[in-house]
Amino acid sequence: MSKTLTSESNGVLVATLTWTPQETDLYRRVPVCFAADTLHSQSEMRCIIVAVAKARVLSGDAKVICEDNSISIVVSKATMDGIDQNWLQLRDPTCSLTSNDTHILGTMSLNTCGTTMDDSGDFIVFKNEINSFENPNAVITRRNQVKFGFSCQYPKMAIVSNGYVNHKSDYIFTESSFGTFGYAFEIFTDSSFDSQVDPSLYPVQVQLMDQLYMGIEAHTALPEVTLFVESCRATPEDNPFSAVFYDIIKDGCVMDETVMVYPSVSTKYDFQIQAFKFTGGFDEVYISCSVILCAKDSLNSRCAQGCLGQAARRRRRDVSQETSRHYITQGPLRVARQARNAASNDGGFLHMSTSTGVFAGLFVVSIVVLVGILVYNARRTRSVDRMHLLSTF
Numbered sequence: 489m490s491k492t493l494t495s496e497s498n499g500v501l502v503a504t505l506t507w508t509p510q511e512t513d514l515y516r517r518v519p520v521c522f523a524a525d526t527l528h529s530q531s532e533m534r535c536i537i538v539a540v541a542k543a544r545v546l547s548g549d550a551k552v553i554c555e556d557n558s559i560s561i562v563v564s565k566a567t568m569d570g571i572d573q574n575w576l577q578l579r580d581p582t583c584s585l586t587s588n589d590t591h592i593l594g595t596m597s598l599n600t601c602g603t604t605m606d607d608s609g610d611f612i613v614f615k616n617e618i619n620s621f622e623n624p625n626a627v628i629t630r631r632n633q634v635k636f637g638f639s640c641q642y643p644k645m646a647i648v649s650n651g652y653v654n655h656k657s658d659y660i661f662t663e664s665s666f667g668t669f670g671y672a673f674e675i676f677t678d679s680s681f682d683s684q685v686d687p688s689l690y691p692v693q694v695q696l697m698d699q700l701y702m703g704i705e706a707h708t709a710l711p712e713v714t715l716f717v718e719s720c721r722a723t724p725e726d727n728p729f730s731a732v733f734y735d736i737i738k739d740g741c742v743m744d745e746t747v748m749v750y751p752s753v754s755t756k757y758d759f760q761i762q763a764f765k766f767t768g769g770f771d772e773v774y775i776s777c778s779v780i781l782c783a784k785d786s787l788n789s790r791c792a793q794g795c796l797g798q799a800a801r802r803r804r805r806d807v808s809q810e811t812s813r814h815y816i817t818q819g820p821l822r823v824a825r826q827a828r829n830a831a832s833n834d835g836g837f838l839h840m841s842t843s844t845g846v847f848a849g850l851f852v853v854s855i856v857v858l859v860g861i862l863v864y865n866a867r868r869t870r871s872v873d874r875m876h877l878l879s880t881f
């Protein structure tokens with residue numbers, strides 16, 4: 489049995505125990521006991537029982553296609569007889585798979601659908617898996633379980649040269665009702681939304697109060713769909729669920745007063761916002777949005793509901809007419825530190841006006857007069873004290 493420790497936020501340490509049973513362990517019931525130790529305390533001992541049984545898990549022949557920013561998997565149906573792709577999913581349950589007459593298909597980007605990243609020396613390995621799932625309300629099942637993993641590895645140098653670390657590439661998802669679709673989330677140079685900021689320039693340097701131009705575009709083979717941006721929030725780290733956040737759009741409603749949404753086609757959402765930063769010493773800002781695709785003109789989809797403020801009445805949605813909610817992120821935006829100059833002849837950050845100079849001069853004169861009065865009073869007091877002392881002898 490091996491153990492790995494992983495640190496998470498808020499002082500949480502996660503221990504992962506891994507054990508692969510051997511043939512001789514079949515039908516054994518193995519107790520696994522554990523306790524947590526710190527410098528000053530120890531938890532109670534707890535135990536679980538691992539029952540070793542024969543697995544009824546099917547695995548099929550698959551082909552994995554590794555692209556620059558995505559992974560595709562093609563599984564032969566002939567090797568998975570009787571398996572319904574409607575009961576298959578990737579590691580992230582919101583990502584399902586599609587199929588044709590001969591194969592089960594799935595495509596995802598390197599940062600979606602539960603894809604994980606492992607460092608294996610000279611390579612970065614991206615992993616995911618196909619799993620079967622059951623109806624949570626069912627008591628019995630007659631479907632065999634399906635579980636197999638797949639991965640792609642990339643040389644580290646290639647990833648760095650492609651600017652993978654900072655700029656977020658397109659997000660790609662697969663769902664049974666909508667097939668394979670993706671989202672591009674970009675920062676643009678101006679309000680025409682024609683010229684994207686070059687990925688090599690990330691983190692994007694901005695000044696406070698600058699106008700930022702951002703756009704989300706959905707890519708899909710389906711002709712009649714609508715993109716809906718349900719929420720957008722800013723965080724100081726690359727985590728849409730960060731404890732520190734600022735809502736820009738919430739429940740389909742614009743929350744920030746500087747946001748301006750530009751009219752566009754149904755699969756695009758372009759907006760501008762004034763640059764800001766978080767208090768507390770944070771210099772970077774990430775923007776994360778939750779997005780949904782809906783069948784166009786569907787009256788009962790989330791897209792049709794629009795802004796749902798506190799006073800809005802929520803109604804039953806037709807989930808067959810929309811995709812799952814997916815989170816996409818872009819950034820970071822890095823607020824440039826401003827130089828503190830005393831004066832500037834070319835429109836710098838700090839200027840000394842005539843009124844400020846006059847006020848400063850009067851303030852200095854007032855201080856001098858006050859000090860003079862205090863010195864005079866002190867000398868006068870000492871003279872009176874000496875006369876009093878002489879009169880007492």
